[in-house]
Amino acid sequence: MDERCILELCDPDAVPLGEALQLARQVSAADSAFVPHLSAFLDYLCGYTYPDPRVIERALVLMRAVSDERSFARRCEQLERRGNPLIAALIRWIEAGAERRVTRAQVPLAAVVVAHAPI
Numbered sequence: 001m002d003e004r005c006i007l008e009l010c011d012p013d014a015v016p017l018g019e020a021l022q023l024a025r026q027v028s029a030a031d032s033a034f035v036p037h038l039s040a041f042l043d044y045l046c047g048y049t050y051p052d053p054r055v056i057e058r059a060l061v062l063m064r065a066v067s068d069e070r071s072f073a074r075r076c077e078q079l080e081r082r083g084n085p086l087i088a089a090l091i092r093w094i095e096a097g098a099e100r101r102v103t104r105a106q107v108p109l110a111a112v113v114v115a116h117a118p119i
Contacts, residue, residue, distance in 0.1 A: 006034075006041050010059045020058065021065050028066040038063055039075060046082045056090055064094065 005027060009020045028034045042059050045051045064072050076091045 003037070006037055006059075009062060010038075010041065010055050012054045012058050017058070017061070020062060024062045024066050035063070035066055035071075038066070042075075042079060043082075046079060046084050046087050049084075051084075051086060053086055053090060056087060057094075060090060060094055 008014045009024055009027075015023070024034070024038075038059060042056070042063065045056050045059065060076075063075065067075065076095070080088045080091055
C-alpha cells in the first residue's frame with residue numbers, strides 16, 4: 001500500500017469526509033495492512049507536540065470506521081497513554097459523541113415527542 005493513500009484520506013482539505021470513509025472501507029477490505037498503517041500514522045502524529053487536530057480527528061474517524069469496536073477502543077487507550085493532551089481530548093470528544101448516539105438510539109421516539117410536547 002502506498003503511504004500517500006493514508007495521507008490523502010486523513011487530509012480534510014483533500015477529500016470530503018464521506019468520500020474518505022467510503023474509500024477507507026474499500027481499501028481496508030482489499031488490503032489487510034490498511035489498519036496497521038493507519039495506526040502507525042496515528043503513532044507518528046502523536047510524536048508531535050502540536051499536531052494538526054483536524055488530521056488526527058480524521059484519522060481517528062477513519063480508524064473507527066474500518067476497525068471493530070474492541071480494537072478501536074484498545075487503540076484509543078494506547079494513544080491516550082502516550083500523554084499528548086490534544087490526542088486525549090480528541091479521543092474523549094469522539095467517545096462522547098458515540099455515547100450520545102447510543103443513548104439517542106436507545107430512547108424511543110415517542111418518549112422524546114411526549115417529553116417535548118407543548119403544555
